[in-house]
Amino acid sequence: MKALLLKDSYTIARQMKIFLILILFLACYGSSMSGFAIIYASMLPITALAYDERSKWNTLAAMMPYSQTSIVMSKYVLGYISIGIAAIISCLAQIAISLYKHTNFEVEGILAIVAVICIALLLLAFTLPFMFRFGVEKGRIAFFTLIAATGLGSMVFGKRLAALFEFEVANTAFIGIILVVITIIINIVSIIVSEKIYKIN
Amino acid sequence: MNAIEVKNLTKKYTDFCLDNIELSLPTGSILGLVGENGAGKSTIINLIMNAIMRDSGQISVLGIDNQSKEFNNVKNDIGIVLDEAYFPEVITPKNVNVIMKNTYQNWDEKLYYNYINKFSLPPKAFKDFSKGMKMKLAIAVALSHNPKLLILDEATSGLDPMVRDEILDIFNEFTRDETHSVILSSHIVSDLEKICDYIAFVHKGKLVFCEEKDKLIEEYAIVKMSNSDFEAIPPKAIKGMKKSKFGVEALVLKSAVSNAIATEHTTLEDIILFLAKEGNN
Incomplete structure (x- = not known):
């Protein structure tokens, strides 16, 4: 899998540079803006897949000693690494900013980043099976539909759901744990589904 | 031992069927897979590498069933060159070295750079390479992990005759080691005639x-005669023919025609063209 990750890092090196500038730039505007950088990170595996499709890399990869599992997993791992880097840089940037401005470092900011990481991981988990099944062009449509639906859904049902479960500030930690657990489960399911799809294709 | 053994191989698509293919590649030899575009050559190669699932049949490569778990490890001993190099367009030969070092257990960096220098490949992005350079990079990769078997799918098509000749020489040199074998698919019969020991014709x-190439050329002959003289040729000897108002040109089985009949030496191209034409009728 290391070879596949190296190959992806070479192909998306230019995007990675833009990505790092974007994180640093957005991090300066606070935690809410740095969230966009983390979400953007979840799209990097799609860019790598697009390059693979354009060069028909998978035709060659199928003949090389890569297992189907490692081909599929490499895209998830690329996403996890990108999201991880974006999150670490966002946290460090916010700490640096609070030190520079002599303001109190807000723990809520870090919690917000954890929530955004989970959302980015969920987006990755929902999108990659579509990409493996339909290819990047149609997969991108699925990705943006998902973002739009999530945004619209949270606007329409967010308050109602919160009221339904009577979420309170005291429950923040509990909600956080639930979100992390759900994220992990959905990612595991997504990997299994993607592997099955890749084998059928 | 055979480097490749294919038995009763069948793969069905909605508009195409690869039907009951049976072939073997003895270790130390070169097998040419010839056929028109769309005959099924690439499908056979994909099936040999288990890149696509077969419907039925058996395939063993270097003594291992290609659907077994061990086959992924066997791929370390197989060098592959397809009709295009299929490397991502932004990567350079240096990047390829790093990727392949982490791909093949037997990757020989020194050998790889020897090939890069031998082929005069520049240290620029793959997208800036000519078609010939791209194929040379793919060949450098295929040869730099000390493979026992080379699988080449239309590796010489689209190249100019000089580059093709240079590449064929490299493949020929590869089989000087008697543990090395090559399967080469092409629709350019002259390339196959130049280097192959065995020919499999898919139509x-x-x-x-x-069959063995030399045996094929020995087995068949061409006769050119008038329509009336042609009637003396036994029908079982005729494997293909072209009739015109000037007479008949036919591919015949040498052993089935009388020594009294004048026959001409045939080429692999003649054999394939006549048999393909007969298959279309």
Whole structure:
């Protein structure tokens, strides 16, 4: 899998540079803006897949000693690494900013980043099976539909759901744990589904 | 031992069927897979590498069933060159070295750079390479992990005759080691005639023959005669023919025609063209 990750890092090196500038730039505007950088990170595996499709890399990869599992997993791992880097840089940037401005470092900011990481991981988990099944062009449509639906859904049902479960500030930690657990489960399911799809294709 | 053994191989698509293919590649030899575009050559190669699932049949490569778990490890001993190099367009030969070092257990960096220098490949992005350079990079990769078997799918098509000749020489040199074998698919019969020991002819998804090249050329002959003289040729000897108002040109089995009949030496191209034409009728 290391070879596949190296190959992806070479192909998306230019995007990675833009990505790092974007994180640093957005991090300066606070935690809410740095969230966009983390979400953007979840799209990097799609860019790598697009390059693979354009060069028909998978035709060659199928003949090389890569297992189907490692081909599929490499895209998830690329996403996890990108999201991880974006999150670490966002946290460090916010700490640096609070030190520079002599303001109190807000723990809520870090919690917000954890929530955004989970959302980015969920987006990755929902999108990659579509990409493996339909290819990047149609997969991108699925990705943006998902973002739009999530945004619209949270606007329409967010308050109602919160009221339904009577979420309170005291429950923040509990909600956080639930979100992390759900994220992990959905990612595991997504990997299994993607592997099955890749084998059928 | 055979480097590749294919038995009763069948793969069905909605508009194409690869039907009951049976062929073998003895270790130390070169097998040419010939056939028109769309005959099923690439499908056979994909099936040999288990890149696509077969419907039925058996395939063993270097003594291992290609659907077994061990086959992924066997791929370390197989060098592959396809009709295009299929490397991502932004990567350079240096990047390829790093990727392949982490791909193949037997990757030989020194050997790889020897090939890069031998082929005069520049240290620029793959997208800036000519078609010939791209194929040379793919060949450098295929040869730099000390493979026992080379699988080449239309590796010489689209190249100019000089580059093709240079590449064929490299493949020929590869088989000087008697543990090395090559399967080479092409629709350029002259390339196959130059280097192959065995020829498998695939036509419309069916294997017409898989035979030793020299035996084939020895077995068949061409006769050119008038329509009336042609009637003396036994029908079982005729494997293909072209009739015109000037007479008949036919591919015949030498052993089935009388020594009194004048025959001409045939080429692999003649054999394939006549048999393909006969198969279409």
